[in-house]
Amino acid sequence: MAIVQPGKRPAKRFEKSKVLGGKMGGGHKATNAELNVVPMVDMMTMLVIFLLNQFSSTGEVLYMQKDIKLPSAHHGQMIELAPVVAVSSEQIVITGQKVPYVADLDKDSGYLNIPALEERLRDEKKRWEFIHQSDPNAKWDGIVNIQADTKVPFRIVKRVMFSCSVAGYFNLNFAALDAGGLAATNAPSKEGG
Amino acid sequence: MGGGAMPEQGGGGKKKKKSLDATINVVPAIDLLSCLITFLLYAAVWTQISRLQVQQLGTGAPDPAQLEQQQKALIVTLAMGERGFNLSTSAGTTFEVPSLGRTPEGSIQFDLKVLGERLKQLKNDYPDQSAITVQAEDTVAYGDLVSVIDACLAVGLMSIAVSGV
Numbered sequence: 255m256a257i258v259q260p261g262k263r264p265a266k267r268f269e270k271s272k273v274l275g276g277k278m279g280g281g282h283k284a285t286n287a288e289l290n291v292v293p294m295v296d297m298m299t300m301l302v303i304f305l306l307n308q309f310s311s312t313g314e315v316l317y318m319q320k321d322i323k324l325p326s327a328h329h330g331q332m333i334e335l336a337p338v339v340a341v342s343s344e345q346i347v348i349t350g351q352k353v354p355y356v357a358d359l360d361k362d363s364g365y366l367n368i369p370a371l372e373e374r375l376r377d378e379k380k381r382w383e384f385i386h387q388s389d390p391n392a393k394w395d396g397i398v399n400i401q402a403d404t405k406v407p408f409r410i411v412k413r414v415m416f417s418c419s420v421a422g423y424f425n426l427n428f429a430a431l432d433a434g435g436l437a438a439t440n441a442p443s444k445e446g447g
Numbered sequence: 448m449g450g451g452a453m454p455e456q457g458g459g460g461k462k463k464k465k466s467l468d469a470t471i472n473v474v475p476a477i478d479l480l481s482c483l484i485t486f487l488l489y490a491a492v493w494t495q496i497s498r499l500q501v502q503q504l505g506t507g508a509p510d511p512a513q514l515e516q517q518q519k520a521l522i523v524t525l526a527m528g529e530r531g532f533n534l535s536t537s538a539g540t541t542f543e544v545p546s547l548g549r550t551p552e553g554s555i556q557f558d559l560k561v562l563g564e565r566l567k568q569l570k571n572d573y574p575d576q577s578a579i580t581v582q583a584e585d586t587v588a589y590g591d592l593v594s595v596i597d598a599c600l601a602v603g604l605m606s607i608a609v610s611g612v
Binding site for chain 1: 473477481484487488492494496498499500501554585586587592593599600608611
């Protein structure tokens with residue numbers, strides 16, 4: 255007796271049957287398989303909608319730092335592109351460059367300004383003036399973003415604020431995590447100027 | 448890789464009926480969606496950061512007309528420190544909101560709820576008032592200052608000046 259593959263062995267009269275032949279393994283299986291891509295398109299559409307919600311045309315103005323925990327606020331406005339002074343419990347950083355250590359500020363003479371920070375801010379202002387020298391419509395608005403850790407005492411923030419004012423940055427923006435949706439406040443950005 | 452249904456074959460009649468179903472090629476749609484997802488993932492901002500605009504008191508030379516206007520306007524000052532809040536106006540009214548003590552970490556616990564009510568009351572008394580000066584002691588934490596500024600904005604006091612005590 256010949257060796258046969260294990261499995262169903264239909265009777266000979268069923269092998270040629272159109273109805274039972276396929277079921278019994280005698281029919282030819284198609285090599286092309288139809289993939290149902292509708293769920294994938296659905297998922298991608300949902301992803302696009304979610305990501306569109308997260309999209310910001312201004313990009314990330316402030317980068318979250320490990321040593322800075324921002325407080326939250328419900329009535330903030332949309333952040334603007336401006337120099338960022340990051341104040342952690344250890345050091346002050348302006349646009350990525352370290353200025354003095356916070357511990358050194360308590361040791362120094364007690365003047366309100368921070369000379370290194372002031373100098374960096376003046377450089378930033380000069381850069382802005384150089385870029386806009388041929389633009390007669392450009393008006394200096396003196397905006398600076400202050401991103402401080404929630405536990406930083408006001409005596410440090412006060413000195414940062416004073417240095418900003420001395421360097422020509424009189425519009426101060428305190429950064430906070432948005433807890434209530436940016437649409438909550440519809441106040442004009444230059445109000446009270 | 449079409450996602451549509453296969454067109455049905457005609458019946459047994461002499462005239463073959465045209466199928467109403469059509470196969471839509473979804474491959475370009477998937478390509479477009481993939482490109483969109485890549486771009487949006489790159490441009491997404493995961494942490495929503497807002498700003499609270501303040502001014503430092505006494506910066507810049509005052510405009511004489513503005514100075515005159517300021518002298519006529521009501522001056523509202525909110526002092527905050529170890530003892531809590533002191534809300535005073537140039538009209539002579541003063542409210543004290545004592546602090547709730549200290550947290551286990553050692554920071555001052557401010558009574559923001561009562562302050563919010565006082566500010567709301569003040570705004571009801573002077574609906575045109577939009578300026579307030581927040582005077583903070585050196586020991587006040589940045590987080591508490593932001594909470595107070597937020598409370599001022601909540602009642603419609605939009606022009607906020609910050610200074611030391």
